[in-house]
Amino acid sequence: MFPEHTIQNLKIGKHTRVIFQGFTGKQATQNAKQSIEWGTKIVGGVRPGKSGEHLGLPVLPTVGAAMEQLKPDATGIYVAAHQAAGAIEEAIEAEIPLIVAVAEHVPLHDILRIHSMLNTQSKSRLVGANAPGIISAIGRCRIGFQPLPTFSPGHVGVVAKSGTLSYETVASLTRAGLGQSLCIGVGGDVIAGTNFVDALKVFEHDEDTEGIILVGEVGGRAEEEAAEWIRDYRKRTSQPKPIAAVVGGRCARPGAVMGHAGAWAAPGEASAQTKHRILEDAGVTMVDHPEKFGGVMKELLAKSGRNVQKIEESAANQRRSYHTQQRRPSTNSLYRSTTPLPNLGIQRRGLSFSASQAADMLSEHGINTSPSAEPSPDSHLLSLTVDRTARSPCILASPTTNPDQTYHRAKKFPFDYRQGPSQSIMQEALAHLQLDAAPPLAKASAVKLMQTLWTLYREKEALTLTVHLAIDASSDTLHVTNPSFHFDDAAFRSNGRQADLHALRDLxxxxxxxxxxxxxxxxxxxxxxxxxxxxxxxxxxxxxxxxxxxxxxxxxxxxxxxxxxxxxxxxxxxxxxxxxxxxxxxxxxxxxxxxxxxxxxxxxxxxxxxxxxxxxxxxxxxxxxxxxxxxxxxxxxxxxxxxxxxxxxxxxxxxxxxxxxxxxxxxxxxxxxxxxxxxx
Known part of the structure; x- marks a missing residue:
């Protein structure tokens, strides 16, 4: 699992020394000017193979050299998606404590490889990719591209998957006079470098944070895991900080990727409606629109015994203090010069194959499939997909293919991306499928199927590969049906990989x-x-x-x-x-x-x-x-x-x-x- 002690690296503020990778590029330059004027302590940056000066700050040729000479606490990576993975890896190797990657469309398998690296070290923490970044309103430290006039110093912590929903949330808090302490945009990718529970652990012990807001959406288990943590937190804490939340995607079309790469529910994952209910059951106050957060949080703070007037006065004093120290840049100057960060290619994540195309791909690897059939009581579900919690690939197994039961009975068996599934992992999956007592021929076929799915998953950069399987009692053989294959479109869009696969797209x-x-x-x-x-x-x-x-x-x-x-x-x-x-x-x-x-x-x-x-x-x-x-x-x-x-x-x-x-x-x-x- 991700090293727990790097969570403290998220606590940025006035002290945080920041470098930019891709420092001399147009977007980084504009962002750096705004952030420096706002108060962020940017100490220099990196341009591969070049040395010199930019914006009056040093430019170094490698991240290692920048780490040695500038002693940064954090790096903001402002490069295009096809360069992002390499930039993140260089930052990990240099042991920079906090790495913030904002680019969209970083290929999933690049991120899987990066997390395989992160899980073997204890120095660096990643926020992103595909994230607006992290910002301390109190500490005037921005590492990302958040709209600065929306933010104000205060005492509510925000963690969000969505950038625009987080801006709505922040604006509501600003209008209510509560302001924000620390805002963490974890991003909308399939795998987030930092998740809700990580942020909650920071907010729990942050003296500046009096209340907490979560902004979730369909896809993954981050909201469910947050609910489990919150339930425990409320039991062990005499005066827990009030928590409110919203979960987007309650009307999402099943199977569709709703804008964000990670905004889709894989087999065995809860719907947005279910997440909403789980958070509510854990004691979280749910809203249906972030415009309501300011008023709701005021009520919750008062009910929790906190002095709302004192919190508002503190937030106002923070704002006044900043204005007397430094000239506030105009809203217009902050935004007329701002352009979105690199967004290469079309906004699409996910290439779906028809059942016949998926069957042909399996056939090429010696796996024959039977005609698609309606789920039967005896069929099992097997998938190669992503465990978003473990930040790794996994085998997902369910002894049933009934959609109403899969959520409760499916289990994930994560493994290291660089090593692949071990024999013990595959045997555990077989046992959960209730096939460990199957005839030897059927068991061997099931193991071969898992190995084949992993080969396809890695070589073709898949998002999720799913099949149904059953034992034919008359011949003791394994029948494979209903293949459903989805691949990462960003591998082609951003990096030009998998062109042959992309050419098979059936419009x-x-x-x-x-x-x-x-x-x-x-x-x-x-x-x-x-x-x-x-x-x-x-x-x-x-x-x-x-x-x-x-x-x-x-x-x-x-x-x-x-x-x-x-x-x-x-x-x-x-x-x-x-x-x-x-x-x-x-x-x-x-x-x-x-x-x-x-x-x-x-x-x-x-x-x-x-x-x-x-x-x-x-x-x-x-x-x-x-x-x-x-x-x-x-x-x-x-x-x-x-x-x-x-x-x-x-x-x-x-x-x-x-x-x-x-x-x-x-x-x-x-x-x-x-x-x-x-x-x-």
Missing amino acids: SREDPAEVEAERDGIVYVKLPTASPSSASETDYAAYNIGTLVNGAGLAMNTVDALLSQQGGLSANFLDTGGKATSETVKRSFELILRDSRVKVVFVNIFGGLTLCDMIAEGVLKAFRELEIKVPVVVRLRGTNEEVGQRIIADSGLPLYAYDGFEEAAKKVVELAREAEKRGR
């Missing part, structure tokens, strides 16, 4: 609108399914709200909150992506309006790196160039929100503009229902 099996969106860097997923084949035409038509959102986590939560707050059903999930422009917004409208079910469009934007005025211009561009016949509701908060709201208000267009989510959601559902009545 005819995918929704044309989703494929078209992908080409434009937009993540678009139809809801509830890509076609009405699994639901009645009437039920399918009821999903009539088109959503246009910036950020995968916020897009998931928008769909969830429309349903939970107002009973509205969304026709789609749409994340405009980190490179959103006015043209992207227009293209998003085109995709949404192509769905004949849509009766109203909801544009829900929280401006972090994405600017509200740019989104407003995109909405106007869509109205000028498209024939929009449905009402449009626009909610703009965050960076440049006043400018964006003014653009909408002065446009003279039939737009409904709001800054609060609840009022906007109410109007959206009201308009959708009115349109349905007129259509009947």
Whole structure:
């Protein structure tokens, strides 16, 4: 397991000496200027093979040299995805205490290899990849690309998978006067270098943290593990710090990757609804939208016996103290110079094969499959997948293929990525499958199947390879059915690997609108399914709200909150992506309006790196160039929100503009229902 004592490396602040890898690049330079002006102690950086000076700070040719000469406590890695793994490995070898990797689309198998390295050392801790980073509002230390004006010094700790949802959370705390102590963006990748429990252990002992917020989403077990820790924490602590949370993806389409690489539930993993319930049962106060966190946390702090007025006064004093020490950069200067970090390739994670394609791949390795069949009481589930807790590959085994029972009966058997599954691991998996007493021929076939799946998993850079198997009592042989294979698309998108595998992608099996969106860097997923084949035409038509959102986590939560707050059903999930422009917004409208079910469009934007005025211009561009016949509701908060709201208000267009989510959601559902009545 990951070395426990590196958790302390997360406690950054005024003392933290930071270097940048990729220091002289455009994004790193802009970020460093903002962070230095904000108060972060950046002491230099690295440019491979080069020495010199940049921004008045030393530039060194290797991370090892930077570690020796600059004595950093942390490094921020600002390089593109295809360079990120090498940069992380160099930082591990130099034993830098905290490594923050922000790049999206780092191939999964590169990360698996990195964690295999991390598990053998005790010096370095990783945050990321695909993470906004870590920021101490009290200590004025930012290692990442978080929108600085949203943050304020205070006393609530935040740990989040989603960047945009964390910004909404932080803004709510800032408006409530509570501010933030430490905010850890663990990122939305399949494997996170730091998870919720790691963050909770920091917050538990942090004197600056009076309350805690978790921002989770579908995929993995981080939220369940957090609930287990919280349950124990509340038992052993006389005055536990109050904890609130939100879990995105309660309306996620099963099997779809919802924007973030890790936002999908593997076999044996809980749904977002189940995670919500588990956290609630552990004593966590759940909200359906992060806009509510400020008010909710105030109530929880008061109920826990803490002096809310004193906490607010302390947060205000922190802000005043900073203003008297240093000139505060203007909001505009912080953001007009900010561009998103490298986001190479199309926003897609996961290449799915048809059952016949998967069967052909197994056949090439001497494994024959039978025609796909409905699950039977005698069938077992076997998968090569990722154990997100152990941060390693694993064999997942379940003695049943019944979806209602798999979650409770599936068990993971993790192993080291560089070594592969041992004989003992495979025997343990066989025993859990209840095949340890099977005939020798069937047992040998099952072991060969596991070895073959591992070979394919490693060589083809898979996400998850799953089959069903059963014993044929008449011949004592093993029958393999229902192969379901999914591969890591980032290996091709970012690094150009697995081109032959990528060439086999069958676009005819995918929704044309989703494929078209992908080409434009937009993540678009139809809801509830890509076609009405699994639901009645009437039920399918009821999903009539088109959503246009910036950020995968916020897009998931928008769909969830429309349903939970107002009973509205969304026709789609749409994340405009980190490179959103006015043209992207227009293209998003085109995709949404192509769905004949849509009766109203909801544009829900929280401006972090994405600017509200740019989104407003995109909405106007869509109205000028498209024939929009449905009402449009626009909610703009965050960076440049006043400018964006003014653009909408002065446009003279039939737009409904709001800054609060609840009022906007109410109007959206009201308009959708009115349109349905007129259509009947």
